[in-house]
Amino acid sequence: MAGRLLLRAYRAAPQLRSSVLTRPLLRSATTVRGIPTDEEQATGLERRTLQAFKQGKDPYSILKPKHYAGTKEDPHIVPCIGTKRLVGCLCEEDNTAIVWFWLHEGEAQRCPSCGSHYKLIHHELPH
Numbered sequence: 001m002a003g004r005l006l007l008r009a010y011r012a013a014p015q016l017r018s019s020v021l022t023r024p025l026l027r028s029a030t031t032v033r034g035i036p037t038d039e040e041q042a043t044g045l046e047r048r049t050l051q052a053f054k055q056g057k058d059p060y061s062i063l064k065p066k067h068y069a070g071t072k073e074d075p076h077i078v079p080c081i082g083t084k085r086l087v088g089c090l091c092e093e094d095n096t097a098i099v100w101f102w103l104h105e106g107e108a109q110r111c112p113s114c115g116s117h118y119k120l121i122h123h124e125l126p127h
């Protein structure tokens with residue numbers, strides 16, 4: 001019954017017909033853009049992180065750390081907010097024991113067991 005009344009009103013009033021036709025067009029125009037990307041809908045901390053990624057930064061250490069050779073020329077980089085940090089070295093791949101030692105700011109230090117080089121780099125927290 002209500003459907004018939006709407007159909008009659010639609011046929012009777014040309015203004016209503018034009019408004020009915022424009023509504024779906026407007027609605028479809030808004031959905032043409034599709035689903036918003038992560039960058040478009042991100043807010044807060046996620047937005048700041050995505051903006052930092054655009055600049056090539058990783059302030060929250062989200063990405064996989066870079067592989068270092070551990071030599072004197074390419075030491076393992078250890079980020080730190082202070083002046084020293086406790087480092088654990090798995091000297092060999094299948095080792096079950098971890099060698100712990102304090103790494104201090106300054107020149108690169110060697111692991112007392114295997115001799116890999118580690119260097120402390122000062123790291124600022126983003127907030």
Ligand SMILES: [Zn+2]
Nearest residue numbers: 089091111114
């Ligand atoms: Zn080691």
